[in-house]
Amino acid sequence: MASLAQSKLPIINIENLKPGSKSWILACHKVRHTLEEYGCFMVVSDGLSQDFKNEVYENVKTLFDLPTETKMKNTSDKPLHGYLGPFRTRPLYESMGIEHATSVEDVVSFANLMWPSGNHQFSKTIHSYASLVSKLEKLVRKMVFESYGVEKYDESFDESMAYLLKLNKYRPRKSDDETNVGAMIHTDKNFLTILSQNQMNGLEVQIKDGEWMSVDFSPSSFVVMATDAFMAWSNGRIKSPSHRVLMNAEEDRYSIALFSFKKGIIETPEELVDDQHPLKFKPFDHYKFLEFYAKNLRYLDERALMLYCGIIN
Ligand SMILES: O=C(O)CCC(=O)C(=O)O
């Protein structure tokens, strides 16, 4: 069995840097090289104070405490965007998607659906959180694009990004007979993922040679994770790390993932294709790929992308 690495995820400081400065350029390269090697890294953010984080997670708990019939009202025409309840293969897990969480109107209408007389506190806190995290998403993307010298494509991403805030709850096991798998081994299908958790660990990432690393979130930290779509965009340079959640905690674990999706086509910049790096993935419509994935959920890893738009050279 693969061993569990004790090392920590790289931590990169990306806040408060002046674009164009020497430290900015160095950080851009570091972000890109770390995503190429590990597919993820940790960021400690000034914006995620302990008080704010407590407030966010209290609101998340209040949401999951609602009756199942209420939570089930959260549906979506997009796959895997609405409420997902526990089921046989993953009894510990529940998740709620809030679409367009960076738009205050959309968060308010989600809250109105969950609480008939609204929930101002929830809307305010969750919208502030989504805004903070979406800024980080934009920053990381800009840094990677700049490091590859293809920043001219970043604007079209900025204009067409949709943000899904995915709130996850993992309850503890009821007995030793129950599985401890909170989330099965998978790679993400959005463009970039920015994750935080309450104080309960459980996330594990496969780094190299099948080695699993358990992620110890430091306070005020986010994990930035690349995905299959980002890997395709980079012509296979960026790694889309396999990850899972194992629940050994005795209390509920909550996490929040901000998922960015590109409305429209994702295509590898021509600058990233040459004789040594032939094109690996055909251009693809991001949401259509998500639909394909949702219909073929046995391919939880990057095989889904290979089957959908991979080019066999
Ligand atoms: O809960 C976590 O830490 C990870 C969640 C996750 O992998 C996902 O939502 O795709």
Ligand SMILES: [Fe+2]
């Ligand atoms: Fe994931």
